[in-house]
Amino acid sequence: MVLKGQRKSVDLFLFVRKTENMNGIENILKAASFAAKKHKGQKRKGDDGEPYINHPVEVANLVVNVGGVTDPEIITAALLHDTVEDVGVTFEEIAEQFGETVAGYVRELTDDKSLPKAERKQKQVEKAPHLTQAAKQIKLGDKISNIRDVTDNPPDGWDLQRRREYVDWGEKVVAGLRGANAELEKVFDETVAEARSKLALAAKQS
Numbered sequence: 001m002v003l004k005g006q007r008k009s010v011d012l013f014l015f016v017r018k019t020e021n022m023n024g025i026e027n028i029l030k031a032a033s034f035a036a037k038k039h040k041g042q043k044r045k046g047d048d049g050e051p052y053i054n055h056p057v058e059v060a061n062l063v064v065n066v067g068g069v070t071d072p073e074i075i076t077a078a079l080l081h082d083t084v085e086d087v088g089v090t091f092e093e094i095a096e097q098f099g100e101t102v103a104g105y106v107r108e109l110t111d112d113k114s115l116p117k118a119e120r121k122q123k124q125v126e127k128a129p130h131l132t133q134a135a136k137q138i139k140l141g142d143k144i145s146n147i148r149d150v151t152d153n154p155p156d157g158w159d160l161q162r163r164r165e166y167v168d169w170g171e172k173v174v175a176g177l178r179g180a181n182a183e184l185e186k187v188f189d190e191t192v193a194e195a196r197s198k199l200a201l202a203a204k205q206s
Contacts, residue, residue, distance in 0.1 A: 024072025128176025
C-alpha cells in the first residue's frame with residue numbers, strides 16, 4: 001500500500017522481488033532504465049518541476065503494491081506507458097526490446113496526439129471499457145497519480161475550476177475501467193474524495 005506522504009518514495013525492488021522469473025525482473029529493470037533515459041530532461045507540469053520519470057515509476061508502484069499485480073509484462077508496460085505519446089519512442093522499438101505483448105499494452109494507453117485535446121479526452125472515456133484488463137489496471141494507476149498531482153501540485157495557470165474539471169473527467173474515464181482491480185478502484189475513489197475536499201477548502205480560502 002502507498003502510505004500518505006510517501007507516494008514519491010518508491011523502491012523498485014518492492015515490486016521487482018514479486019516477480020517469479022529472472023527474465024521478468026530483467027525486463028522490469030531494463031524498462032525502468034529505458035524510460036528514465038527517454039524521459040531525461042522532461043518535467044511534470046507542476047510548479048516544483050518534478051522529473052517526469054517519477055510518474056511512470058509511481059504508476060508501476062501503484063499497480064503492484066496497491067493492485068497486487070505480479071505480471072512482469074504489465075509492470076514493464078506501466079513503466080513505458082508514456083514513452084510513445086510523450087517522447088517519440090515507436091511501438092516497433094518497444095516490441096523489439098520488450099515484446100509484442102508489452103507494446104500492445106502501451107499502444108492501448110497511447111493517445112493520438114494529432115487529435116485536438118478535447119477529442120483525445122473524449123476518446124479516453126469511450127475507449128476505457130474496451131481496454132484489456134492489463135491496460136485498465138495501468139490506466140487506473142495513471143489516473144490516481146495524475147489526480148494527486150492536479151490536486152497537490154497543479155500545472156502553472158490551472159485555476160480551481162480547471163482542476164475540478166480534470167477530476168470530473170478522470171471519474172468518467174474510470175467509470176469504464178470498473179471491475180478491473182478492486183484495490184486500485186478503492187484508492188482511486190479515496191483519491192477523488194480527498195481531491196474534492198482539498199479543492200473545496202482552497203475555494204473557501206481564496
